[in-house]
Amino acid sequence: GSVSDMLSRPKPWSKLTQKGREPFIRMQLWLNGELGQGVLPVQGQQQGPVLHSVTSLQDPLQQGCVSSESTPKTSASCSPAPESPMSSSESVKSLTELVQQPCPPIETSKDGKPPEPSDPPASDSQPTTPLPLSGHSALSIQELVAMSPELDTYGITKRVKEVLTDNNLGQRLFGETILGLTQGSVSDLLARPKPWHKLSLKGREPFVRMQLWLNDPNNVEKLMDMKRMEKKAYMKRRHSSVSDSQPCEPPSVGIDYSQGASPQPQHQLKKPRVVLAPEEKEALKRAYQQKPYPSPKTIEELATQLNLKTSTVINWFHNYRSRIRRELFIEEIQAGSQGQAGASDSPSARSGRAAPGSEGDSCDGVEAAEGPGAADAEESGGPAAAAKSQGGPAEAAAAPEEQEEAPRPAEKAQPPPSGPPAAADDADGEGRARAPPPPPPEGPADGPGPVPNPAAAPAAGEDAATSAAPPAEGPCRARDGADRSSALPSTSAPAAARRASSLQSLFGLPEAAGARDSRDNPLRKKKAANLNSIIHRLEKAASREEPIEWEF
């Protein structure tokens, strides 16, 4: 009731009492955290006084705070929240100190979690359920996140990694006790942190937790303790199970088996994880290059051709897009930290750059990134064309539509000049309006971009950059959409191998390897990609009237 009243009939700041101002301050803080530019909903006039109120706000959150050593900002890029009227960063600072408090996460988690009858004993110390900042309600962490000034995610993860390795602490332990995340997530987070401004509130939480943890002078010891406790518990368990001999072990697993009539099924409800064969991935990547946002129809076809579930194909595209996006973020960061200028590089610098750290895949990711553009090139008649025309499955699936819808990314790839309006691509409707994945930096970069198709790429490999390949316009591809019908030889045989072959013909996978990893001078490529991306966006923005809001 109070909220409703306040929201609908806010009093002017000047007429509010100290206490009455508090809710607005909270709202402001909340807004700042996320929007950065929050404006006092009320008549944000005097913001000065707010500052004082803020302090009061800290109190409740500070309970438990042990010391008050200010937060060592992680790193450079950290800057106070944009124009936050109130020193939100300051309040955050003090809030940050919260971490200092004894690391209760453990207990908390325990309590908080739905007491699982099964695991209690053994893992008493088990942090299973995360949630740090015990002493504080979940709200606290959220408030912290909301009010947190910009953090240098890259720097934070770097430091965390250092601390963990230096002290021989595992990601799992750290993730579960400090972040409340699983090992895989932690690994991912540490290896590919997104820039702060690209993170949602939720996504920022782990970073705030990490920052808090880093600020905690006893962080390592606490974690070490946890480690010890875990070990102890483990030994204990092991011991008991050994002494109990047989029974113990099997039970967990065997119980169901031996029992009931329909035991197995019950227990094995878990569907096995789908593991895509390299050929399948390759095919999907190629399809992605042609159309990052395939239509349902295309997806359907792809699924059929590859003998996969449509949901798998859909998921694959989702994951691939978002992962490529992340790769790009990282590149941006790295490129940035290496001195923007990259300018020096020839604008043409090509793309082929490899994705950080990862193997082929990631690289492909990037490769794919450039793909779109490449795809076009391909379309334009490259060798790929030949392959395509074979009417292979995947190809068939993807190609057809392309005629109607120009691959968005591709469009991006084609820089400025082109008139082949992106608009056109919408024919099909997919992806159109949506923000396309960050234009794969590189690819688009050179418009015509490198040919995704390795086969075709050979040369491109190195100097694709320079190659001013003629922007392959969609038109060209009219060619064989038709064939789609034909073929699909593979369909029948689920055998990956078989699929592979047909796919190969479709996408010209074979060579991939060769052409692909021509990762020459990564730094260079990186910079070039970045530059290209920027240029591309500029051009795009110029040619259209779309709003621009990018950060360089």
Next chain:
DNA sequence: TTGCAGTCAATATC
């Protein structure tokens, strides 16, 4: 509905 962000958790790899 569709795409995305954030995760989980099974696997792969180191």
Next chain:
DNA sequence: GATATTGACTGCAA
């Protein structure tokens, strides 16, 4: 055994 990868899932927003 620890870490990295990746298909799938959940929740949210447009």
